[in-house]
Amino acid sequence: MPQVSPPSTDRPPPLGGLLRCLGCRGAVGPCGSCAGCGRSYPERWGIVEAIGPLVGRDRITEAFYGGPAWERFRPWERRFLAIQGGSRRARRPILRHLPGSGSSRLLEVGIGDGDNLEFLPGGWEVVGVDHSGARLDECLRRFPSMAGRLARAQASELPFPDGSFDASLCVGGFTMFEDHERALRELRRVTRLGGPVIVADEQPWLCRMGIGHLIGVPRIDRWWLRGLGLDPEFVEMVFALPRDLRPVFRDVLPGAEWRRIWGGLGYCVVDR
Template sequence: MPEALKINAEILPSAIELACCLSCGHRLEGRETCASCGREHPEVEGILHAIGPLTGTNRIAAQFYDGPNWSRFRPWEQLFLWFQGPGPRVARRQILRHLPQQAQARVLEVGIGDGENVPLLPPTWDIYGVDIARTQLAVCRDRYPSMARRLVWAEGESLPFADQTFDAVYTIGGFNYFRDQAQALREMQRVARPEAPVIVADELPTLYRLAPGHALGLEAIDRWGLRLMGLDVDFIDMVLNCRVDLNTLARDAFPGHRRFPIWNRLGYCLVNPDPRRGPVLCR
């Protein structure tokens, strides 16, 4: 681990020190048991558990990313980013450039997964992450030991942090399949400090329409292809039934946002408030 990361990991607060009770909102202040209502928030092997039973698309997504099919599909995701970047790092930097340009920042990634964006951020930043897939959080912790005790098993629709905690909040990929996108946007803005950027990026919700089966009116072709790529039946149904009205959602929940096309216009990046900043200091 770089020396700067070692020092930073030792002095910054852990997630449980910043967290609030999922039931009553009382600050945990480093305790696993809420002093107000008694709800337990165990910290297990460096990952804070602040989650209830998963439902809807969050349940489907968590089962996929926690299961064996994710490793089968992962090369296809990387191939997509290679063509859009070119390369995954360049593709991700199309989004990360909207983060604030400052030496010190406390940031939250919603849907951090296995931590692909962690090495692209300044080593002096205090990075925290939440995800609905417990397995992916464990991989992130193992890849980047400095992230231990800064990871939270939680939903984007119910972030266990106090208002105005972070200098930036962002999510990259997967937003189209959140259980409640509007609620997640409200939560991300709630935990961001005033004027802090909140960034949401994903592929276009209508991307599935470019598949050959859709053009031919033969959905079975697309289902067969997605199964070969590693997606399970429930996840395929979720993809093909995605009906996110991005324009309405952004207008109602992100009234001051600016929209940027990314990934050769196959993806979108919403930034709220409308950014007037330079690029982030990425390594």
């Protein structure tokens, strides 16, 4: 059995000292424990575990993105991006709202496989959060330099202090978050005053544009989505999503700008 070395006392703190305890908001030290309450935040291969039990849509989507259904569905996402002119062009109306010059510390919530990283300035300090461990593993495989800057955490409970980022970004996945209001409040909380919070995703009603819903026989859409290998629980969750998220944005971020993107099939909300 291999010998395990004792924890180093001179190693850097998780996430460069940014990590805060979800319980007492105390600082998490180099040993991976909260100095205040002792809660543990283990780090595995450069990814910090800072998450509690998942419920509702967060639990369902974590299973989806971590299982074979995502790999079967992903070609459809690539086709969608191709229709929009490719990955770079599809992201242009979103990323253009980020700070325009200088070095910045950016938080990306729902970083997934890290698809946005190649379009960001190289000098930026990017911290990534996702509630899917499988997607964080893939992000780290593709971008090894992200080691020590990734956390498995929920958008509705971010393990960072107030105002610790120059900008926050969430591209894709927001529509399926369990608690939209709390997620927006957390994004705003951890972003400095005047720094942009940018949220973009497909329109929540897009899943109801299948032929079955259009002719009034939604079971047809359930049938072909399950034929793609999607879990029945995931399919039912998608069809139960709120049809319009604009009231949530207006309540939480009343000064935010709502923009249509992707030919009206998506939205981009910018709050400064």
